[in-house]
Amino acid sequence: MRRLIVGIDIGGTKSAAVLADMSGEIIKRVSEPTRPSERDSAAVLKRLVEMAREVMEAGNAARDEVMGVGISCGGPLDSKTGVVYSPPNLPGWEATPVKQIVEDALCLPVRVENDANATALAEWRFGAGQGARNVVFLTMGTGIGGGLILDGRLYRGTNDLAGEIGHQTILMSGPLCGCGKRGCLEALASGPAIARLARDSMMYGRHKRVLAIAGGKPADITAAHVVQAAKEGDPFAVQVLEEAATYMGVGIANLIQILNPERVIIGTIAVHAGELVLGPIRRAVEEYAWERSRSVCEIVPAALGDRAQDLAAIALWLEE
């Protein structure tokens, strides 16, 4: 008898259901755009349940072969009850009992986890975290989130809010963050922060290549444009990335001092930009973390790429 897992990834723009085995091999997969604009969690969940049934049927999965369903979703949420509280990317999901709804519909046990934690588990089991016991996983995209694997287990914190790495304070009087606080790492080193830094420098006239890539409109500049210009060797773009990455390095140095991990895994922009971002991060870590702590800690890019979302939902059933 096979041992299978159904994974459901509820993203802001795209949702997917997969059928996989315990090794993370994806047997069947369906995916379609999420329509959060409908603001109707019941309809979205009904469709996800159908998608889950589709992959189970397509994969000829007998009910007793499926150990359970893993759902990766934006937080805040309660991983014990499986209630999801209005994630920024799913407006209108006020206290939705996702676990209960899907369990009732599929008659299978369901685990719900926020996407940063789920992706941390996936990178740990299948990606850049393999073999390590203490892993810090960070996203570096629209936001800076994170997940902590400590002593070989996911650490969730008291009410599922551990790992909010992007909202540590790096500059006490720094720029306002989307969260309402000042000087958060996310306000200094996320994709939007990189884009803003590039745009704000326009008045100094040092942004020509970035602006050209962005199609000539300053308001359209994104972090992706900055990364592209930096890869072409544009000194201004390189400098913008270096500044953001230095803040990122300070934040990572703090994590190294506090958590003494053996691996720090950075996703998204660090993967796309490679050494243009990882280099300044490592130099800042050298300055702001102890040799004795950083010498046992590797700083590496995330390894799973496009597979991360699928494997995140699967990984919830591999824990322990």
Add this chain to the structure above:
Amino acid sequence: MRRLIVGIDIGGTKSAAVLADMSGEIIKRVSEPTRPSERDSAAVLKRLVEMAREVMEAGNAARDEVMGVGISCGGPLDSKTGVVYSPPNLPGWEATPVKQIVEDALCLPVRVENDANATALAEWRFGAGQGARNVVFLTMGTGIGGGLILDGRLYRGTNDLAGEIGHQTILMSGPLCGCGKRGCLEALASGPAIARLARDSMMYGRHKRVLAIAGGKPADITAAHVVQAAKEGDPFAVQVLEEAATYMGVGIANLIQILNPERVIIGTIAVHAGELVLGPIRRAVEEYAWERSRSVCEIVPAALGDRAQDLAAIALWLEE
């Protein structure tokens, strides 16, 4: 049959051996000054072994009643092998196999832990951390150290360096820390940092009460003098404490964002100064941590006082 524990606390100025039961009740205790000036770890350990034998004899402890020996000691050290690497307060202890030496001498199993971790365990079992599952313990004295209880277990990190809370960066271009880095929390909020801040403000002539308490010599000003003057209502002293405590609050807010604890316990100066320090800490936490995270987290002074050192060594045998 009783179940007893021998605890040994190796301090920089004072060492103690205690015999206790599983409830933390101290049955016998001997204590004497440490003489690290001898720089002879063998002699110090020989004397500690004698002290351990003394408390066992005085308490009529049969060998099979004693579960083990707990040793609390300054780090860095390796808790697995029990080797201690030259702690700042025990100069000359280069790679001393403390666990092995004491095990061989007493024929009892020995656990060695750094004092911050051991005290965190003690506060969790017997003090201000009772009943909580996720606890951050911080000292606020000569240094700012810490210990982390996460998911109901001591979290040590990859090479026993987790919880170096005092060496997170609060001000990237801040004052030089004793550790060699810049802008560490310890350089901004420890006892010596408070004393330095008071001394450095002398040129503005706003230090009279503190200076009087210190006996008129600026170089003699300590954090204890600042706390005393603040308790008397001296506005300058109150302001110095408030500045240090604000940095402390930012550091604690970072811990709350990263670890989502349910209790933060602060020792030493926070205990002596009470609300003069805890008040500004709580205000900074309110500014720099999310409501959702801080609402589940109590910030409290340490509860064990003078009993902390004895119970720290005992607590090593109560884990799990």
